[in-house]
Every structure is written in structure tokens, then in C-alpha cells.
Amino acid sequence: MLFLYLLVLLIDTASQHRSAEEGVEGGSVVISCSHRRIAFEEKQLTVYWRHNDTRNVHDIIHGKVSVKEQHPAYKNRTEVLPDELKKGRILLKLTDLQLSDRGTYICFVPDVGVHPSTQLVVKERPVIEQRAAQVRSHGTETSLGRTLQLLLLPGFILLFI
Template sequence: MDFLCFLFLLPLCKSIEVIVPDAPVTGTLDKDVILPCSFTPPDGFSLQDLSVFWEITKLQQVHAFTQGQEQLEKQDPQYINRTQLFYGELLKGNMSLLLRKVSLSDEGIYTCFVNVRNSSSAAVSLQVAASYTKPTLQLKSSETLKLGDQVTITCHTYRGYPQAEILWQDASGRNLTENITTSQVANEEGLFHVQSSICVTLETNDTYTCLVYNPILQELTHASLSVTGQHLSFPMVAVWVTVGLCACLLGLFIALACVCRKHLKQTCEEEQEEGVNEEQEENGELKTAMQPLKASEAEGEETSNLE
């Protein structure tokens, strides 16, 4: 009842300046966060003169402090044992609120009210985020894959918030935008499971990278997969055909070598026969030439004897 009276009297009081951040405050899931809020304290006031109230949408009481002590009887059950003011800072005008173990349901707009001789209020926006797990990549393949086939690479990442921004890149860092399918499904906690698939043509060697970006935390995680010819399965029919061709070529080379060897041997034998014949012919001509010479010598000896 006192709090409602306080809200009713706010417009009638001379307001004081309450300072809050312009940008939303980011809280990480399951971690503590501080909602900043401060005012310029008047001279000579005491905690007995100060009233501080924190609320969230629909007038849910998050925390209350009046007459020098906490008033938590009307605190929303969601925030029990999870909120705290910095008492040593209150006289300095710091009425920031500590919120422990942030959950997705804490996301929203919080209003801090202050009353010390006069009153004012301001709103603080809290956004909650959760980091995504490191992505894992899977290649959907079969034993009949060959170069030029279409293959699908799937990227999985879990338990993140809010929805992620997914990007695919090749080995040269070029962004891939075609043949990509992405789905983001929230679990019972509200955290997202992201699955993104890309269809590519199988090359001899290429690397594909899945990048997962959390826009609130500004975190980037990634994973890469190299697709090479080692992923191909070579058909056994082709293996036997290759072996058969190699055997045929080997047999052809052996036959050709035998023919060449036989021809070379025959040529050598013919050359040897020709050499023998030529030698015999030379020997025959030499004998024929020597016979007239012997006859002439015999006649000369006979003439000498007659004289």
C-alpha cells in the first residue's frame, strides 16, 4: 500500500535526475549481472530519508528499500534470494541492482524508482544471451562417391541465445551463399539448436568453414572440414579394368622386345655371313693372282739352265 502511494505521489514531487545507460545491459545466462542506476544525492540526507524500488513490466516488484531497510514482503517469487543493493554506495547515489544467476525469463525492461525529499525514475533494458557450443561438421557420403558428385556438409551448434547468424566460407575465405539451408529450434529452456547444411560439388581438395556468430555477445565460433579425394570410393570394376590394361601393355612390351631381339639377332647373323663370304672371296682372288707369278718364275729358271 505504501508503495502504491509512492507511485501515485511521483508526478506531484519535484523530480531528481536518475542516470541509467542508454544501451541495453547484457546478462550472460547463469551468471550475475548488475543493472546500473544512480542519482545525484542531495546534501545531508540519510538512509532513513531514502526509498528505492526496482520493478519489471506489469509492476512485478524486484527489490524494495525504504526507511533504511529492505522491504521484500511483496517481492516477486522469481527474484527471491537473487537481488541485492550495494548499501555502502546508497549514500553516494548508487542504487544499482545485482541480479544473480540470470535466466532467459529475466529479460525485459526494469524501472528504478528513487525518493529522497523528491522523486524520479528511469528504465533499464536487460537482454540475456548464451554462448553457442563449438560447431561440429558432418559429411554425408556414400561408397559410390566420385569427383564431381554433390555432397552435403552439415554444421551443428547447441544451447545458444538469441538466434545465431550463420555463414559459410571456402578455403579462400569467399562467402558461400547458395545451396544453404539453416534451421534454429528452441528447446524447453528457450536455448537454440542450430543446424545448417550446404551442398557442394566434390573436388580433389577443398576446405569448408561454418561460422556461428552471437549478435549480442559478439562471439564468433567456427569449425572447418577438408574434403579431398580420399573421401572417394573407387569401384572394383575400374580396378580390374586398370589391372587388365596394365597386363596387356606389359605383354605387348614383352612381345615387342622379343621381336626386336629376334630381328637384331638375325641381322647380326646375316652380317657375319656376309663377312665370311667376303673373306673367302678375297682369299680366292689372292690364290688366282699368285698362280701366274709362280709360272713365270718356273720359266725363268728353265731359261737359266739352258744357258
């Protein structure tokens, strides 16, 4: 019986991890805090979101948002989606993604002792370069009065006349 209990405990602990999200620098991402043991009670809900185990990202204490202890790097960039919260889903939206936001986000729900985590990958924003050139006649080098616009994206060249 003890062996069975330990096996269930190990499986439950292993299932608290293994989620991943991807975003682009400057964009936004929604991170879910879900686990089958989280029983939703909106008024009593306490959830602590942490980044790489050290930075306080966002807290919900007894059903109310608290940013009192929030790390300055996340100021005005986090929000728990209230419509989803009413449905029993705990979703954290992180906006204006920075490359420093990469890493592990842990959602700790102390009442049930679970702490699912999400690995966040933030990709660099694509560089867009614009160039202009005068269109000239072949051979005479006379300007045709048109400008050629080039938009250079990684892997693409877009031409506009």
C-alpha cells in the first residue's frame, strides 16, 4: 500500500511540470496555471506566479490581485484574465515581451500544494529594413521618375514601385 501511495505521489509531482509557451519580443503571451487538483473557489483563490524561482511576477491573494511585491520588471505588463478566472481557469497574460522574460514560470497554489510550471521561449523581433532607389532607364541612365522601395525581412525581399 505504501508503494502504491509513493507511486501516485511521484506521478502527481512529475505531472506538475512540462508545459511550454512561445512568444516574440514586443508581443504578448498567455501562460496557463492548470492542474487537476486545483479546485476553483474565486473568493478564496491564492496563486503566486514566479519567474525562475526568484522574481515575483503576479499574485492573487484570497481572490484579489496583489502587485505590492511585484518585481519592477513586470510593472504594468501582467494581468490575470478575469473572464477566464470566472470560468475557473487561471491564465496570466504577459505583454511587451522582453528577451529577459525567457525562462521558467511557476504558478504556486499553496492550498493544494501544486506548482505547475511553464517554460517560456521569447524569440527576437524580426528586423525590417527599408531602402529606396531611383529607377533608371537601362543604357541611358535617365531617371524614370519612379522610386523602388525595398522591404528586407529575414528570408524575404518585398519590392514596391
